[in-house]
Amino acid sequence: MTAGRRERGLFEFYEDDPERADYLIFGRRAGLGRRGFLKGAGLAAVGASLGSAIPFSTSMPPGLVPVALAQSAGDDPLQGKEGLIVHNDRPINAETPVHLLDPDITPNNRHFVRNNGLVPEAARQGDAQGWKLAVDGEVNQPLELTLDELRSRFTPVNLKLQLECGGNGRAGFNPPARGNQWALGAVGNSEWTGVRLGDVLRAAGLKDSAVYTAHYGSDVHLSGDPDKPVISRGVPIWKAMDPHTIIAFAMNGEPIPALNGFPVRLVVPGWPGSASQKWLTRITIRDQVHDGPGMTGMSYRVPAYPVQPGADVPLEDFRIIQAMPVKSIITYPATGTTLPRDNRMIEVRGHAWAGDRRVSQVDVSTDYGSTWIPAELDPPPNPYSWQRWRARLNFPTRGYYEVWARATDDQGVMQPFEVMWNPRGYLNNSMHRIALTVPT
Ligand SMILES: Nc1nc2c(c(=O)[nH]1)N[C@H]1C(S)=C(S)[C@@H](COP(=O)(O)O)O[C@H]1N2
Numbered sequence: 001m002t003a004g005r006r007e008r009g010l011f012e013f014y015e016d017d018p019e020r021a022d023y024l025i026f027g028r029r030a031g032l033g034r035r036g037f038l039k040g041a042g043l044a045a046v047g048a049s050l051g052s053a054i055p056f057s058t059s060m061p062p063g064l065v066p067v068a069l070a071q072s073a074g075d076d077p078l079q080g081k082e083g084l085i086v087h088n089d090r091p092i093n094a095e096t097p098v099h100l101l102d103p104d105i106t107p108n109n110r111h112f113v114r115n116n117g118l119v120p121e122a123a124r125q126g127d128a129q130g131w132k133l134a135v136d137g138e139v140n141q142p143l144e145l146t147l148d149e150l151r152s153r154f155t156p157v158n159l160k161l162q163l164e165c166g167g168n169g170r171a172g173f174n175p176p177a178r179g180n181q182w183a184l185g186a187v188g189n190s191e192w193t194g195v196r197l198g199d200v201l202r203a204a205g206l207k208d209s210a211v212y213t214a215h216y217g218s219d220v221h222l223s224g225d226p227d228k229p230v231i232s233r234g235v236p237i238w239k240a241m242d243p244h245t246i247i248a249f250a251m252n253g254e255p256i257p258a259l260n261g262f263p264v265r266l267v268v269p270g271w272p273g274s275a276s277q278k279w280l281t282r283i284t285i286r287d288q289v290h291d292g293p294g295m296t297g298m299s300y301r302v303p304a305y306p307v308q309p310g311a312d313v314p315l316e317d318f319r320i321i322q323a324m325p326v327k328s329i330i331t332y333p334a335t336g337t338t339l340p341r342d343n344r345m346i347e348v349r350g351h352a353w354a355g356d357r358r359v360s361q362v363d364v365s366t367d368y369g370s371t372w373i374p375a376e377l378d379p380p381p382n383p384y385s386w387q388r389w390r391a392r393l394n395f396p397t398r399g400y401y402e403v404w405a406r407a408t409d410d411q412g413v414m415q416p417f418e419v420m421w422n423p424r425g426y427l428n429n430s431m432h433r434i435a436l437t438v439p440t
């Protein structure tokens with residue numbers, strides 16, 4: 001969107017001044033009631049950009065961003081992603097509706113996108129030519145690897161790994177927390193191909209002073225300042241050395257989509273997605289906990305003790321989030337489904353995952369948690385993959401039902417009904433509930 005003074009996103013633009021946004025985008029005079037004025041050339045222009053006429057244009061509320069338009073702003077910012085819910089267009093943030101997460105493997109065009117800055121131009125062009133990875137800092141032998149070297153010098157691995165944004169579920173907090181209002185779909189489970197980060201660090205030779213990693217990528221800060229890292233997070237060396245922490249160059253057997261980090265990214269499964277640096281170009285080993293953008297203040301940090309909703313918590317009482325908590329989603333049927341008249345027995349199913357742990361049990365309830373029915377739970381195909389669960393449920397009489405799901409990890413920790421509030425709205429693993437109607 002180039003309609004503002006500086007380049008801005010459609011969403012930011014509409015939030016600040018919907019009338020002016022309408023005017024600049026649709027070429028209508030500001031201050032003249034919105035869609036009522038959207039006729040003639042203006043309506044034709046919007047219709048043209050949407051690809052069809054808008055029969056109920058007079059009913060469109062002021063400031064409404066037509067979804068189709070939001071999804072086609074600029075030159076297809078969603079780059080082939082399908083069916084995602086767009087939370088922002090600059091930077092691009094989009095989540096997967098939970099029923100589209102039903103397959104065991106999340107396809108590339110359905111994997112959520114969480115960007116803090118702008119996708120690097122080379123990634124947009126699908127150009128990996130000049131790509132290099134530097135490994136430096138507290139190592140004996142700093143490395144600079146081309147993509148070919150990365151592929152040929154280290155043993156390739158193929159792993160199904162779940163990746164969840166630390167703020168997934170933020171929409172459920174009250175008082176609301178600033179940031180993308182993710183519902184449940186800022187999570188995915190794809191099959192990643194790459195090499196173990198631990199193998200690369202061993203090749204560089206970690207010094208005894210090595211404590212933490214620092215990740216850098218080539219995305220561009222929203223300010224346009226080329227020297228400002230967009231986000232730079234890291235993990236303790238023990239997590240970096242875990243054989244499931246990988247430097248990935250393929251996603252579901254294809255090059256990683258531009259929006260998800262082409263050509264190379266980290267996948268640090270089980271930890272907040274922010275640790276999985278996209279468009280990875282440098283890993284610096286530090287002799288202290290990393291303090292790059294995204295490591296300090298309230299970013300990816302939560303109070304060390306339970307706080308009252310809305311409380312002001314002193315910054316020194318925040319702790320860095322490590323593993324994500326146990327969680328499950330119901331991916332079938334979609335919430336709001338009315339069951340067929342002739343069948344009151346249906347399979348309800350979904351996935352469950354538990355940060356660094358395994359899920360040991362999933363239970364479902366159709367009576368608001370009064371009683372629980374154990375679901376069938378598959379083992380993960382490999383550690384850090386989400387696990388499939390399913391349950392056959394019977395709905396005896398007509399009416400409105402809710403299905404609740406709750407997972408328990410191998411340490412006995414169970415999803416709560418309501419999660420503890422925290423200032424930035426992280427770690428919401430409260431039980432997923434769906435609505436079902438049984439007809440007469
Ligand atoms: N370089 C870079 N890496 C990044 C980000 C980013 O903005 N820039 N966002 C992080 C966050 S907050 C998340 S949740 C994941 C999301 O990965 P995805 O967009 O592939 O789903 O990428 C992480 N890696």
Ligand SMILES: [Mo]
Binds near residue numbers: 164166274
């Ligand atoms: Mo995130």
